[in-house]
Amino acid sequence: MALVSAAAAYAGIGLYAVFAVAPEQWLIDLALYGRVILFLALLVLAGALTYRVAAAFTLSYDLDRNGLYINWLGNRAVVPLDQILHLDIGLGAAAQGWNPLNAIGYYAGQRSLDDGRLAHRFATAPNTRALIIHTSTALYAISPKDTEAFVQDLEQRRNLGAxxxxxxxxxxxxMFLYAFWHDPIVRRLLLMAFVINLLVMGLLAARYNDLALIIQMRYNATGDVVAMLPRHEALFMPFAAFLLSLVNMVLGLLLYRSQMLGARLLQAASVLVQILFGIAVITVLR
Known part of the structure; x- marks a missing residue:
């Protein structure tokens, strides 16, 4: 994690040096675009690793006669003891088919199994050594410090009855508003908006040096040019679109619990904003 964070900081300092000069002196090309993409990727990776480390340090398992409670970063999974069917060691075939999106909101992740159950991974141990708790609707992979003592304690509490x-x-x-991030519609819309924004920025970076120093940027209702601006002004269009999408995402996070449809519509609006700004950039580049 420290290495990734250091790499992100190094990339960020390099980009700052590029943009610290006057806008007229910015050297915009695909090489710089690649550096921006690398910086963003390192930021996302550093954030994901930080989350995983924080989740691992706060991961704990509590038992009483009613249930097993799995805690991490203020979240809690509840497993009623009277619903436990049996215990296993190792995930087996359920360990296959995980992807990074499964890890949102978990130490390790959640996914659907072929039998219709959900698999939840809350284990710091390898899949082959994790303790697996089976219920009729889910399985839970955990890794208590002393598995044998934990199993004995669990069985004793089960025998007491709930x-x-x-x-x-x-x-x-x-803290993390997981319901918003787990919504598949929201995920797709956010991804679409982000990808469109990156594509527009890439197109602009590829064509930037071909633009005249002063370009046509504003038109009236009849299509006549009403303003000639420095070419670096074109760079602010995808940036403005990104900021608008960021505002919509924050509003969606705040509204999702009470207005799920409204939060989704905000993300759909972000996609529309990216498309409109993309059309504006293409118009400038023609």
């Missing part, structure tokens, strides 16, 4: 009925659930903390 004092109250619990529901098998994952209770997300409010």
């Amino acid at each position: 004092a109250k009925s619990l529901a098998s659930t994952v209770e997300p903390g409010r």
Whole structure:
């Protein structure tokens, strides 16, 4: 994690040096675009690794006669003891088919299995050594420090019988607003907006040096040019589109619990904004 963070900082300092001069002196090309993409990728990777480390340090397992409670970063998964069917060691075939999106909101991840159940990974141990708890609707991979003692404690509490009925659930903390990130529609819209923005920036970087120093940027209703501006002004169009999408994402995060449809529509609006700004950039480049 430290290495990735250092690499991101180094890339960021290099980009700052490029843009610290007057806009007229910016050297915009595909090489610089590649450096920007690398910087963004390193930032995302550093954030993901930081999350994983924080989740690992806060991961804990608690037991009472009613249930098993898996805690991490203010979140909690509840496994009623009376719903446990059996225990295993190792995920087996369920260890296959995971992807990075499965890890959002977890130490390791969640995915659907072929039998219709959900697999939840909350283990710092390798898949082959994790303790697997099976219920009729899910399986949970965990890694207590002393597996044998943990299993004995769990069985003793199961034998006592539940004092109250619990529901098998994952209770997300409010810190990271997981419900928003887990929505597949929101994910697709965010990805579409981000990809369109990157494509527009790439197109602009590829054609930037072919532009005249002063370009036509504003038109009236009849299509006549009403303003000639320095070419670096064109760079602010995809940046403005990105900021608008960022605002919509933040608003979506805040509204999702009470207005899920509204939050989704905001992300759809972000895609539309990216398309419109993309058309504007293409018009400038013609």
